[in-house]
Amino acid sequence: MAKPVATRFMIISDTHNFQFGNAEKWYGAFRQPVPKVDVLLHAGDLTERGGLKAYKGVLNMLSSIDAELKLVIGGNHDFSLDGNYWRNHLFEDADPEDIAEHDNAMEIFKGPLAKEAGVTYLEEGLNTFTLKNGAKFTIYTSPYQPEFYDWAFPYERNEDRFNLQDQSAPGVTSIATNPIPDFPSVDIMMTHGPPKDILDWTAHGTVGCENLLRAVSRARPRLYCFGHIHEAYGAKVITWKDDKTLIGAKAIEEQSPQPNVYPNSSSWPINFGKETLMVNAAIMNLQYRPTNAPWLVDLELPRAT
Template sequence: MASNAAQSPVQTPKTKNTRLLIISDTHSQKLFPSTHSHHAFREPLPKADVLLHTGDLTMIGKLHEYEKTIEMLASIDAELKLVIAGNHDISLDEQFYKTDGKRMHRYDYDDMMPYKAKHMWKDQAKQKGITYLEEGMHEFELKSGVKFKVYASPYQPEFCDWAFPYEHDEDRFNPTSECLDGAKSIVQNPVPDFPEVDVMMTHGPPYRILDQVVRGKEYVGCPHLLRAAYRAKPRLHCFGHIHEGWGARRATWKEKAPKGTPKSVYDESVLTAEDVEVDPAKASREMAVYVDLSDSGPGPLKLGEETLMVNSSIMSVSFKPVQAPWLVDLELPCPG
């Protein structure tokens, strides 16, 4: 017999507008003095609740380079500062350093370098309010009551024989049952399904999203990562790695995506992908490109339907620090 009792309405999760400052690929670059008004990457960068740095902290993973980056990050005004490594931070990839460190560091090679580098980020950086993230899920709470979950990973498809690589047919983000056709699962820390991830921080970009290189106009992002982003549908996915891919794109997901192949995953997963317009002069004045996706903004993000994708590489393809940080207002969960 059917019940006449009225069903309870679905509860909308409580959220709070949270400001995130996003940078990547700083390669030991210090902030320019405030008088250098033609550089967006200058003192003082905008205040934020959360700072996200998505890797390539250095040029080649030497300790003095890490020290410069820690000093730069410590100067930024943010309650929470989260950092991952990138392919240039070779001494933070212990396995890679064992096989290739001598080739790349030459006379500066030190078989204890991975330990020293990790200690620097786990201890010295932590003392200055900077949190270094290993691959996997992490949860954080802000003074505002916001509690949010981050999936982090420094890995990307093999690219010019640098650190944190995996082969192009290897999938380190999806459980075996969710792998694309022909992919070999090497997953250790799979990306959870929606709604478990609020923010994804990866060094490399997903396939066909802000990942096109100048030479040959080739897409070099990871299709397996795109598959994982589709499953997770985070509010924000930020990355770097491909300097010339700098920008932001608002992706709308299709309702149901078949697993498909690496070459078809974009068309099967992404309904639309709209570039965020940038005013370079304004970005230089304000030291960031501002995007308002909060509930009080002009176009609130649709949770579970959209993801803001941000390639926040500060360096251009010629390694000039001419690209602006991104400043994003976003609703994050506030259970209290």
């Protein structure tokens, strides 16, 4: 078996129009110079409420991060990145500029501006990447989360985007067009919202998605990153029970909170299939101030053959 490849990731989320220079005002750690990494992961909420100028600002910020691969998804604040949401929320007398905003937003994130910034915008589904260091990984991404105040990328809690019907909870209807595959098909998961009862607490209780927890318990990736719930920022190593037929909370043996040592990197020797590092990487705190540090993680990935 080929020797695994140590690969450095920077994980961020919920930057909400952040630009370098903002963190210093709030004694935050996300400031230049940013450590060089192999892969940057951004788990959504790039902006406050979308907008073409804001999207270009996001690319400007991300362009200054030194990473071979920069993978980005949208979130519930990025209104016009969600085509269905955007079309359904236009006024009857919307002007042509508003009507065209989703298409123009996609052009920003998938066209020359994104390429120049080194950014790859991902929608829902699986993608596989090979890095210059020889590492290869498959990542599942989705910007969707349970319906939240009629904002972008929603689904109802009795709708399951991530599991097939026979894998869904009782009383839940599968609407999955890109279901998450079983272990060992996924190395990394990145969704905007968290799974149920893991780094998802709020003052009103936990708000994560049961369907996501069921899916991640089947997939057992090495790394699962998300954001959305600013106040639940943190990381845990989830240890799974040996019985891979168990789904959801029943599959969890242990949850172990992990410290953030940024700007140093943490090296977690994840036992693939037995453990998953889960990270809520929201840069903004509950008051939308950039006080939280990115997560810098070294993972051992399989070598491309």
